[in-house]
Amino acid sequence: MIENWFSERYSDNLQLSFRIKDQLLSVKTDFQRIDLFDTYDFGKLLTIDGTVQLTDRDEFVYHEMITMVPYYFTKKKPEKALIIGGGDGGAAKTLLGLGFKRIVNVEIDSQVVEVSKRFFPELSSAFDDPKVELIIGDGIKYAKTSDEKFDVVIIDSTDPVGPAEGLFNKEFYKGVKNLISDRGVVVSQSGSPFYQPNALKLAYSGMKEVFDDVRVYTAFIPTYPSGFWSFTMASSGTLSPRNEEVKSMQYFNGEVLEGSFKLPQFVRELLKKT
């Protein structure tokens, strides 16, 4: 029997491989290459430029962690969110479940949205909600030119190479700062501290230059390199969670809200040197 596998190379010397039933799509867009696989163990799997973005089975970890944590760190219950990236709709969907009244989602690549509509309809259905405004455009330009204010800004991007490179630096964070309401927060995915310390360093040092308080939290995501992922969150003013009952999801809960900020020593050392 011929077996077909999709492999993500973490380096020249390490790869994770998923056995696939079929490749359902491969498209080169103006920005990147998108592939869609039907896997045996993880359901549908979306890659961008060969790196796993989401799978049916474990997308919940990433989407809960990039939304629920900032949700509890705004001073008042947040109502307006800006998502940069996130064309699959997963972040917007989770925010809708939290009662947000307005969500602006700026995705640079319309094809990501189209692919998600076709293969992840439960996520992309968020874009059919009248509370969500989907803008196909450049998040960096948007951050520079918009004058709307948001309680939560979520940078749900690919890694800091290619189209997402400009989303990991001081200039961009300055633009973001102007979009954040009083005591609002920004969060960015910031890569695997083990294999991509540079993504975390870029996000952390860039935010440090612009915001008053910057904190890193982590989550376990089995289909991402090393299984260990970081998020970097910042605010003008001190970050502390609201004193209210915390919702339990599939991964996230009140314990995770606290524990995800407790960093292994090698991550603390990495941040100290940043």
Added chain:
Amino acid sequence: MIENWFSERYSDNLQLSFRIKDQLLSVKTDFQRIDLFDTYDFGKLLTIDGTVQLTDRDEFVYHEMITMVPYYFTKKKPEKALIIGGGDGGAAKTLLGLGFKRIVNVEIDSQVVEVSKRFFPELSSAFDDPKVELIIGDGIKYAKTSDEKFDVVIIDSTDPVGPAEGLFNKEFYKGVKNLISDRGVVVSQSGSPFYQPNALKLAYSGMKEVFDDVRVYTAFIPTYPSGFWSFTMASSGTLSPRNEEVKSMQYFNGEVLEGSFKLPQFVRELLKKT
């Protein structure tokens, strides 16, 4: 150029592959198959029956987490430890660094010790210390027949198939209980909650039947399946950490001591059903 890879199959449909410079050893012992690879990214890598046991680059996480956490949970500073398994010497080595006065290490397979002496001398050097008594024998029998008391018992075994199967059940834990000093603790590695929920369920439910307090903690270990690993710890009496300054290692620190017990919701649900 011919590339050589070692792949660990996590299931029929998922595998992690390490590019190797060379295979340095392959031996079938009375108990299991041991292989030793020289990898590009992780240095030397030891497998037992095809599953990664340790690598030069990330062994510190596992060995710190299986020793440092129980160390802080005994009522008084612990002095005597029993290790079942752990033939590589990594657990014994970390305990020596904590000032233990006597360590009994019961490893069933002398070949694991021999391989470690050859390829991981910095770990196996622990066996040269007069405070360490290495017994090549069956940990299950030892637990039944010994009448010595230990402050910390560490079950540093392979997964609950093959020679380690008997280390994940009530009968064995009953024997262990008799070896534990007043307010001492036992800890066992208990697999990946994501891919091997059964190992965690077995350890947790087995200990629940025998001990008064059972708690699960986790760590991120990049070369283990899913990158997310569980440990299950138990005591006769309530588990709580001593109130003293916590040593920082490479992975472990005071934050990790606290945060590693904050479990994702799907892990909590798994334990509830156990």
